[in-house]
Amino acid sequence: MDDVKLPYWIGGIAIALAGTALVRDAYIASVVNLIAIGALTAVSLRFVMLMGELNFATAAFVGIGAYTTGATLTILNWPFLLALLAGGAMAGLVSIVFGYITLRTKGPYFLLIGFAFTEAIRILYSKSAALGGTSGMVGIFPPMVLDGWMPTFIVAVAALLILALYALERSDFGKILTAIRDNENVARTVGLNILLVKIACFAAASVAAGMAGSLHAFANNVISPGDFSFLVAAFALAYVKVGGEGRIIGPLLGTGLLVVLGSYALGLGGGEHIFYGAAIVVAVLLLPHGITGLVGGKRPQAGGGH
Amino acid sequence: MLTEQQPLLRTKGLTRRFGGLLAVSDLDLEIRPGEILGLIGPNGAGKSTTFNLISGFYKPSAGELFVFGENCTGRSPLAISRLGLVRTFQHGSLMRSMTVGDNILLGTIHGVRGSAQRRARVAETAEMLGLTAYLAEEAGNLPHGLQRLVSIGIAFAARPKLLCLDEPLTGLNQTEVANTLVVLKRIRDEFGCSVLLVEHNMKAVMRVCDRIVVLHHGQHLATGTPAEIRADQKVIEAYLGHRHEH
Numbered sequence: 001m002d003d004v005k006l007p008y009w010i011g012g013i014a015i016a017l018a019g020t021a022l023v024r025d026a027y028i029a030s031v032v033n034l035i036a037i038g039a040l041t042a043v044s045l046r047f048v049m050l051m052g053e054l055n056f057a058t059a060a061f062v063g064i065g066a067y068t069t070g071a072t073l074t075i076l077n078w079p080f081l082l083a084l085l086a087g088g089a090m091a092g093l094v095s096i097v098f099g100y101i102t103l104r105t106k107g108p109y110f111l112l113i114g115f116a117f118t119e120a121i122r123i124l125y126s127k128s129a130a131l132g133g134t135s136g137m138v139g140i141f142p143p144m145v146l147d148g149w150m151p152t153f154i155v156a157v158a159a160l161l162i163l164a165l166y167a168l169e170r171s172d173f174g175k176i177l178t179a180i181r182d183n184e185n186v187a188r189t190v191g192l193n194i195l196l197v198k199i200a201c202f203a204a205a206s207v208a209a210g211m212a213g214s215l216h217a218f219a220n221n222v223i224s225p226g227d228f229s230f231l232v233a234a235f236a237l238a239y240v241k242v243g244g245e246g247r248i249i250g251p252l253l254g255t256g257l258l259v260v261l262g263s264y265a266l267g268l269g270g271g272e273h274i275f276y277g278a279a280i281v282v283a284v285l286l287l288p289h290g291i292t293g294l295v296g297g298k299r300p301q302a303g304g305g306h
Numbered sequence: 307m308l309t310e311q312q313p314l315l316r317t318k319g320l321t322r323r324f325g326g327l328l329a330v331s332d333l334d335l336e337i338r339p340g341e342i343l344g345l346i347g348p349n350g351a352g353k354s355t356t357f358n359l360i361s362g363f364y365k366p367s368a369g370e371l372f373v374f375g376e377n378c379t380g381r382s383p384l385a386i387s388r389l390g391l392v393r394t395f396q397h398g399s400l401m402r403s404m405t406v407g408d409n410i411l412l413g414t415i416h417g418v419r420g421s422a423q424r425r426a427r428v429a430e431t432a433e434m435l436g437l438t439a440y441l442a443e444e445a446g447n448l449p450h451g452l453q454r455l456v457s458i459g460i461a462f463a464a465r466p467k468l469l470c471l472d473e474p475l476t477g478l479n480q481t482e483v484a485n486t487l488v489v490l491k492r493i494r495d496e497f498g499c500s501v502l503l504v505e506h507n508m509k510a511v512m513r514v515c516d517r518i519v520v521l522h523h524g525q526h527l528a529t530g531t532p533a534e535i536r537a538d539q540k541v542i543e544a545y546l547g548h549r550h551e552h
Binding site (some may be wrong): 172175176178179181182183185186187188189190191192193194 | 361363383384387388392393394395398399400401402403404408411412413415416417421424457460461463464
């Protein structure tokens, strides 16, 4: 395993947590929650991008996490922590089955299947009376002790999961992911089970996405099918592209910037979606390597060489 | 002495059709322990198809494939590679955006447990190939000759029993060719790894191979030592064309 730069992570997480402790304003708290959950979703999307696939099913797994948490808490009366973890676990389980079937496809095919899956799952919630149909589920409350500490709790959980995905990325497992993106056939010739690695990558990302959904459910107390359309994945993609996908700090910066600007744009009277679309266009045209690409200098272009 | 042992790889009547085209037809091939076997033939002779058949990337239309004594007909590339047959590809058989060290590391992941042991294997492999100075370089930025060595490095890092190289000398200058041939001999002599070499560079093949198999129009044309192949009238005709053709 390569160095995971643990001191920087501990420092960064400590500062973020200290920052959340200062938040007393409900509106600011909601923005902090949005950033943490958005960042976790974006890091999940980027994790699958490491192996060269654009995973639009991310949105479905965020939804599966949120609905699992909502259902286990309000219908089955599971305790808070168990309901929270159930969201990630259910997303992970579903992703293993979904991945086993779909990860034999690549590129645009995989993207389209993920897109279709997201919409199909969303229709499933809308048609299910037990899950509240189109109006969704209500009353997904965290325990009283966390009252006022939700931003801190959400940032802590998100940070832990992001760090876990980063550690995976830096491990030898992460190198297999890059190898699959670069040249899948070569990876296949040295005894590596590529389908298994792809499913593992997809499942790890989906657990994180599911947990993002669980956190979303507790942050909003209310969920509805409309919260989990393909736009969740589109926003995550915007966060990754604007921040820069080369390094994990990219989606974190991108999420912070776009959520803050997006919340501001919302106050100007809607147009949020036009804003995100424009952000992607501007980022792709002017910052092909995102914000982090500006700081760290350009990566050498693929196909350079001699 | 070695020839008395069981062959590492044996094909019986191996055949592959693509629609109406018979790319490989009724091929019997044998690779013996400890040998460097050359597989040559004019363009379109079926060398690459043969390569894809024995590594499991193509399923044979007919015939059988035995790898290390096991019947591997129809098995996946993964199953065959795990038995110890590792191949390279003709073009870009490496990960361009990864460092040389990480490229070679990839070959060790399945077979070697433990981070330190993997790094030791990478160091040993790089040393063998003369790539130690380039371990931290991005593979895609290296000159062509070194990229070719990295490809061999990834495959050899898995310490295969049979290393199958698809035109590893293409585009190399004379020094690089000589250097690569030394590496191949060392891989065989020091690690007991047999080598199947598909190559267009006839001079190099004659120099390094113990035996040579010649394919022509998807069929077996001749087998023999370099000296025998050089003197074989059928082989000369296949490469130069019949005298009466014009």
